[in-house]
Amino acid sequence: MPFPYRPHWSARKIALIAASFLSLTILNGAKSASDQVINNSKSLVVETLNQDRTCYKLRLRSTSTVAVFSSAISVTNSKGICDLHTPRSIVGPFIGTNKAREIHLVFPRSAPSWSGPAGESCSSAADSVVPRQSRIAPGIVIVAVDFEDGTCEGDREKCAMLEAVRLGVVAQYRRIAALVEEEMSSGQQAPWLDALTLQASALSDVPEPAIVDSIQTQFKQPSGINKQIWLDLQSGLLWEKQFFLNDLKLYALESAKYGKPIVSLRDWWGTTKGQCDFYSPQLCS
Numbered sequence: 001m002p003f004p005y006r007p008h009w010s011a012r013k014i015a016l017i018a019a020s021f022l023s024l025t026i027l028n029g030a031k032s033a034s035d036q037v038i039n040n041s042k043s044l045v046v047e048t049l050n051q052d053r054t055c056y057k058l059r060l061r062s063t064s065t066v067a068v069f070s071s072a073i074s075v076t077n078s079k080g081i082c083d084l085h086t087p088r089s090i091v092g093p094f095i096g097t098n099k100a101r102e103i104h105l106v107f108p109r110s111a112p113s114w115s116g117p118a119g120e121s122c123s124s125a126a127d128s129v130v131p132r133q134s135r136i137a138p139g140i141v142i143v144a145v146d147f148e149d150g151t152c153e154g155d156r157e158k159c160a161m162l163e164a165v166r167l168g169v170v171a172q173y174r175r176i177a178a179l180v181e182e183e184m185s186s187g188q189q190a191p192w193l194d195a196l197t198l199q200a201s202a203l204s205d206v207p208e209p210a211i212v213d214s215i216q217t218q219f220k221q222p223s224g225i226n227k228q229i230w231l232d233l234q235s236g237l238l239w240e241k242q243f244f245l246n247d248l249k250l251y252a253l254e255s256a257k258y259g260k261p262i263v264s265l266r267d268w269w270g271t272t273k274g275q276c277d278f279y280s281p282q283l284c285s
Contacts (some may be wrong), residue, residue, distance in 0.1 A: 036049055036140070037049060037058065037140045037141070037142060038139065038140070038141040038142065039141075039142045040141065040142055040143055040144065040153070040154035040155060041071075041142055041144070041145040041153040041154050042153050043062055043063050043064035043068075043145065043147075043153060044060045044061070044062055044063075044068075044071070044095075044142060044145055044153075045060065045061045045062075045063060046058065046059075046060060046142075047059040047060065047061050047100060048102075049140070054106060054107060055104045055105055055106045055107060056075065056104070056105040056107070056140060057102055057103075057104055057105075058073070058102070058103045058104075058105060058140065059100060059101070059102045059103075060095065060100065060101060060103060060142075061095075061098075061099070061100040062095045062096070062097065062098065062099060062100070063098065064097065064098075064147060065097050065098070066097065066147040066148060066149045066151065067093030067094075067095065067096050067097050067147065067148045068093060068094045068095035068096075068145055068146070068147055068148070069088060069093065069094055069146045069147060069148045069162070069166045070086060070087065070088035070094055070145075070146050070162050070165065070166065071086070071087060071088075071094065071103075071142065071143075071144065071145045071146070071162070072084060072085070072086050072142075072143040072144045072145075072154070072155070072158040072161070072162060073085045073086075073087070073103070073105060073140065073141065073142050073143060074140070074141045074143055075105050075106075075107070075108055075139075075140050076108065076139050076140075076141075077107060077108045081108040081109065082108060083105075083106070083108040083109070084143070085103075085105055085106075086161075086162065086165075087103055088165075090243070091275050091276055091283060091284060092275075092284075093148060105140065142154070143155045143158045144158035144159045144161075144162060145162075146159060146162035146163050146166055148166070150163060150166070150167075152219070156219045156220060156221065157219070157221065157225065159219050160215050160216070160218075160219040160221050160225065160229055160232075161228070161229070161232045162232075163215055163218070163219070164212075164215050164229045164230075164232035164233040164236065165232050165233070165235055165236040165239075166236065167211055167215070167233060167236065168207065168232070168233045168234065168235060168236020168237040168238075168239070168240065169236040169237075169239060169240045170236075171208075171211070171236075171237065172203065172205075172236070172237045172239075172240035172241050172244075173240050173244075173274070175203050176200060176203070176240070176241070176244050176274055177274070179196065179199050179200060179203075180196070180265065180269050180274065183195065183196055183199075183265055184265055184266050184269070191262070192264075192265040193248060193251070193252055193262060196248065196265065197245065197248050197249075200241060200244055200245055200248070201241075201245060203241050204237075205234055205237040205238045205241060206234070206237075207230050207233040207234050207237065211233060212226055212229050212230050212233060213226070215229050215233070216229060244274050247272065247274060247275075247276070247277070250277060251268065251277070251278050251279075254277070254278070254279050258279070263278075271284075272284060
């Protein structure tokens with residue numbers, strides 16, 4: 001499961017999107033899928049949009065030559081409750097180059113929930129900028145999309161959020177890879193699993209101020225948003241470290257369960273690169 005994450009999206013921005021765009025209706029079968037979704041990206045193409053009792057099923061195709069790392073997609077229901085979804089892949093790109101992916105967007109809840117997307121209500125803020133409406137049409141907005149080379153399309157504030165998470169993940173993975181290389185080159189014969197677990201647990205999850213400042217400058221964000229960027233960057237650092245530690249723990253548990261010996265660190269890393277289950281290497285691809 002993705003690292004728990006509740007990004008803040010200003011209610012005024014939600015209200016403006018609702019006022020400008022949410023006259024669209026997903027329930028209108030006469031409209032094409034692309035007409036039912038507001039798309040702020042240039043590289044994502046809406047192929048299909050369906051729904052069941054619990055969620056919308058949005059199929060997106062990327063036309064970019066760079067893989068998609070993550071995206072920010074808002075869903076608003078007829079009561080004006082807005083959820084911001086930030087889906088990304090656990091392993092590998094979220095959407096590969098010139099590939100498609102179906103995304104499941106759970107319907108907004110009737111009240112905010114810590115276990116799901118933000119569930120932020122935009123009706124109160126909308127009252128101050130648009131005439132009161134007893135009911136508005138549901139709508140989906142592709143707010144931003146972040147790519148694995150650090151470029152981003154769409155809303156700059158959301159781009160800063162997505163890119164901060166990506167840089168946190170990348171920075172922590174590099175630290176983990178360096179630990180592994182150091183351990184493999186040490187020549188020590190002691191069991192590597194416990195030693196590497198201790199070393200990885202000690203990795204810092206405190207963002208570097210220089211990275212925070214670079215994101216703020218790249219996306220032309222006011223200095224007041226640096227705290228949010230710091231939190232987003234930290235979430236990426238925490239996510240990658242915990243993911244790696246979980247992989248180590250899973251490998252130890254499964255080896256004991258299957259009665260298998262612990263292989264060398266070089267063999268384990270060569271199979272998994274710290275990105276998947278040793279006994280299910282096909283999930284790395």
